[in-house]
Amino acid sequence: MKKLSISLLAALLILASCNNDENNGEPEVTVNENPGTFKEIGSITIGGEAAAEISAYCEKTKRLFTVNNSGVNQIDVIDITDPTKPAKIGKIDLASYEGAANSVSVFDGKLAVALESTTNKQGNGKVVVFNTSDYSLIKQVTVGALPDMITFSPDGKYIMTANEGEPNTDYSQDPNGTISIIETSTYAVTTLDFSSFASQAATLAKDGFRISKFAKSFAQDIEPEYITISDDSKTAWVTLQENNGVAKVDLTSKTITAIYPLGLKDFNTADNAIDVSDLDDKIAFNPWKVKGLYMPDAISHFSANNVPYFVTANEGDAREYNAYTDIKRMKSVKLDATAFPDANLKLDANLGRLNLVTDMGDTDGDGDLDELVSFGARSFSIWNGNTGKIVYDSKNDLDxxxxxLGLYDDKRSDDKGSEPEAVYVAKMGSQNILFVGLERSDAFLTYDVTNPTSPQFLQIVKTGDAPEGLLFIPASKSPTKRSLLVVSSEGDGTVKIYQPDLK
Incomplete structure (x- = not known):
């Protein structure tokens, strides 16, 4: 395809809004890029650990807004007018709002920040909205407990937060996990919980949905983690990480319409082979008689042939509190002698080091484990957005x-491997391109998912330490009129910018 003229590109840039979150429905400027050739073009370090967790981009100001919790409580403002030379030009101090930032999102000159309460983490959180040009306060509203992720809808009419609602360490306070929907025209807030699904708990559990045996109620145990919103701004999908599920939300009626249990992954196949020991002095991917809960963190979406799909980063996550912990080494659990007759399985070089979910696997209720269930699927998966059924899993490709590339961290083999943390699907020309961030391997991978049942691997690229947030800036909004990928890494506080080659 022919490149658009500079004048037309400029016109498109003027007309474009500032939305950066899950903006797959935007018309794309055609620049004929090769999506398998992303290279680092710029980098900035804004602090130490926890300094660069999530970033959002404003096209109007050509600025990144990055969460910085590295001994401070602020949003750092980074000018990327020249993305090869990103420069910190300001900050938004959040101390006066009695909340700590977990996530940010931008739309049309407005920055929305999700704040968990610093006076009582189990109390309600806030969404605070600022102007991206002068950082002035526009509005602050109350949402559910521990808002962990925030996003504008593609049309800008809604702000949504996933409110994780974690308990305190002795479980004396355990708020409901909730989803808040804010109408940006009035800043009216609707907060939804999951109590209406309690009657379905047994049915959901049969299909792999998990409610902790320590939970006081169904609604309290639900922990929403991450949100993606359809291009028409009518449907949202929300990961329920610890519960191994995804919720579907109708934004028009402001109701949760479904919970999709994600089931379990079988690691006892050649394609799903994993490394399970951090003490065997080698990296060896083998089939094991183990299953994994998908337990996704980030989620993104795209459409193919008018069918919606969502993609999950199957990280896995344990609950570890003083009153209750659900993680234990395989060598310290009691195994069913018929299911696991080989005592050598408990050796550290075999399965002994693997972290297991403690309240799953006793299928006959006799006090020993008949199957082994671990945290995470060490993969990304693609699911049908209408049915919640899996259409593709990356098996052991990420590890x-x-x-x-020499990036696999063998010291994480007993836990969650490369630990897929982030996913983002972007439209590049006629292709749907998936980016997957690996927290423990310090890398992102790109796949062409235009055919959702048969993704094609394109590239793996090293990042900063512990990449947490992936942000795609389409060419139509980019200061370079070229697609950019922004990777925020919380391990070393770096924000790195990548750009693909032209074809």
Whole structure:
């Protein structure tokens, strides 16, 4: 395809809004890029650990707004007018709002920040909205407990937060996990919980949905983690990480319409082979008689042939509190002798080091484990957005590709491997391109998911330490009129910017 003229590109840039979140429905400027050739073009370090967790981009100001919790409580403002030379030009101090930032999102000159309460983490959180040009306060509203992720809808009419509602360490306070929907025209807030699904708990559990045996109620145990919103701004999908599920939300009626249990992954196949020991002095991917809960963190979406799909980063996450913990080494659990007759399985070099979910696997209720269930699927998966059924799983590709590049961290083999943390699907030309961030392998991978049942691997690229947030800036909004990928890494506080080659 022919490149658009500079004047037309400029016109498109003027007309474009500032939305950066899950903006797959935007018309794309055609620049004929090769999505398998992203290279680092700029980098900035804004602090130490926890300094660069999530970033949002404003096209109007050509600025990134990045969460910085590295001994401070602020949003750092980074000018990327020249993305090869990102420069910190300001900050938004959040101390006066009695909340700590977990996530940010931008639309049309407005920055929305999700704040958990610093006076009582189990209390209600806030959404605070600022002007991106002068950082002035526009509005602050109350949402559910511990808002962990925030996003504008593509049309800008809604702000949504996933309110995780974690308990305190002795479980004396355990708020409901909730989803808040804010109408930006009035800043009216609707907060939804999951109590209406309690009657379905047994049915959901049969399909792999997990409610902790320590939970006081169904609604209290639900922990929403991350949100993606359809291009028409009518449907949202929300990961329920610890519960191994995804919720579907109708934004028009402001109701949760479904919970999709995600089931379990079988690691006892050649394609799903994993490394399970951090003490065997080698990296060896083998089939094991183990299953994994998908337990996704980030979620993104795209459409193919008019069918919606959502993609999950299957990280896995344990609950570890003084009153209750659900994680234990395999060598310290009691196994069913018929299901696991080989005592050598408990050796550290075999399955002994693997972290297991303690309240799953006793299928006959006799006090020993008949199956082994671990945290996470060490993969990304693609699911039908209408039915919640899986259409593709990356098997062990993330770990193996990391290992081929020399980035696989064997010290995480007993836990969640490369630990897929982030996913983002972007439209590049006629292709749907998926970016997957790996927290423990310090890398992102790109796949062409235009055919959702048969993704094609394109590239793996090293990042900063512990990449947490992936942000795609389409060419139509980019200061370079070229697509950019922004990777925020909380381990070393770096924000790195990548750009693909032209074809």
């Amino acid at each position: 193996k590709k990391s290992n081929e």
